[in-house]
Amino acid sequence: MRIIVIGGGVIGLWSAVALAEAGADVTVLDAGPQSGFASPAAAGWVVPALSAPLSGPGVLLHSARQVLHREAPFSVAPRLTSTLLRWIVGFVRSGSASQYAAGLRAVLDLGAGCVDDFNRLQETSDLELRQTGLLMTALTRAGLDEVAQLAEATTAAGYKGGYEILDGPSARLREPALGPAVLGAVHAVDEVQVRPEQVLRALREQFTGRLVNATVSRLRPGWDVETSVGRFSADRLLVAAGAWSTELLAVLGVRIPLLAATGYSITTPGTGLAPRLAVKLVEPSIAVTPFADGVRVAARLDLGRPGGPITERRLAAVLDRTTPYFADWRPGLSTATFAGMRPATPDSLPLIGAIPGHRGLYVATGHGMLGLTLAPGTARHVVPLVLDDVRSPELQPFAPERYLSGAWRRP
Numbered sequence: 001m002r003i004i005v006i007g008g009g010v011i012g013l014w015s016a017v018a019l020a021e022a023g024a025d026v027t028v029l030d031a032g033p034q035s036g037f038a039s040p041a042a043a044g045w046v047v048p049a050l051s052a053p054l055s056g057p058g059v060l061l062h063s064a065r066q067v068l069h070r071e072a073p074f075s076v077a078p079r080l081t082s083t084l085l086r087w088i089v090g091f092v093r094s095g096s097a098s099q100y101a102a103g104l105r106a107v108l109d110l111g112a113g114c115v116d117d118f119n120r121l122q123e124t125s126d127l128e129l130r131q132t133g134l135l136m137t138a139l140t141r142a143g144l145d146e147v148a149q150l151a152e153a154t155t156a157a158g159y160k161g162g163y164e165i166l167d168g169p170s171a172r173l174r175e176p177a178l179g180p181a182v183l184g185a186v187h188a189v190d191e192v193q194v195r196p197e198q199v200l201r202a203l204r205e206q207f208t209g210r211l212v213n214a215t216v217s218r219l220r221p222g223w224d225v226e227t228s229v230g231r232f233s234a235d236r237l238l239v240a241a242g243a244w245s246t247e248l249l250a251v252l253g254v255r256i257p258l259l260a261a262t263g264y265s266i267t268t269p270g271t272g273l274a275p276r277l278a279v280k281l282v283e284p285s286i287a288v289t290p291f292a293d294g295v296r297v298a299a300r301l302d303l304g305r306p307g308g309p310i311t312e313r314r315l316a317a318v319l320d321r322t323t324p325y326f327a328d329w330r331p332g333l334s335t336a337t338f339a340g341m342r343p344a345t346p347d348s349l350p351l352i353g354a355i356p357g358h359r360g361l362y363v364a365t366g367h368g369m370l371g372l373t374l375a376p377g378t379a380r381h382v383v384p385l386v387l388d389d390v391r392s393p394e395l396q397p398f399a400p401e402r403y404l405s406g407a408w409r410r411p
Contacts, residue, residue: 004234012240013203018379026209043287043298049188051107053348055095090346106397117376125202161190243341260341265298272328
């Protein structure tokens, strides 16, 4: 079977490797490194512990307080388009307690075994993989309660990893780089970190099909794909192009509620005592990940804004908010700076499945900030879906048809 995968990010490449290993003739079409490419901007966290949907009970009130105090770790594009408005309405509607719990269970099921998958990838690749867990640190009682409740919710939903709740002194013993203002922490002890750039390289090395650098210009049912370097044909088509999936599917009359949520990251050695553990700064929602050549700081969720260069003002605002959490470590000059567009759905659940009314067309996108965590599981379930049209029970919550009707259908 000839299969074309559009998108050479972690979701597209991991799926392509799995499909090729299953015997398919796979071609990956990828536009190559470009502004907004999500994977290099990632913190590098493989974190089933953070599987909870962004929406949920109390989120709107909490977010409103952050905005009023100018502490919000997110922003919304100033131009309120009809697409953005529908997305926000969908986000609000998905925030019930029952939907939150169901979404959390679904994402945990999809990400099951992901740490083992990355350990196996490291066995065959030159991959920096750190198994130090994730230390979620807070300066306030509200922040500490937030992560303690998250730990309780994920455990109740079936999370198999371990948690340790630490007071301030215990947190500083666990991570000596933390400062005296840290009130406490929750340590998810089984999470791992990887260099996203190295993951992409390892997957390219494992891929036995064709990887073509090309920009897709048109899709024709059948499936013929016109690109900047010529035309390609296949029996089945998997769109895994992240934030660009919306544009590709729109030419077929398929409208999906996917928005770009731009995040920023820098990698810097900094000065002072650097952290040795991956640390989540709870109140500003900043990810801090130590790697061999420096510390990666990743933050922000700018909804509806295109990826692009990071302004000095926006970067400074992110870095300044790390200061209260550390004793004397301060970010210095950046050795790598990225802005990447995470593909976000209103209910925080990916879109994985067949597109109704378009035989042989499948989608795997909308993984938000969990691309690394969910890539192995997505690929595992994509294989029977694309090769045999068999949708596993694990994929039911992520079916695209939940959005392909009513207000989301193209007129």
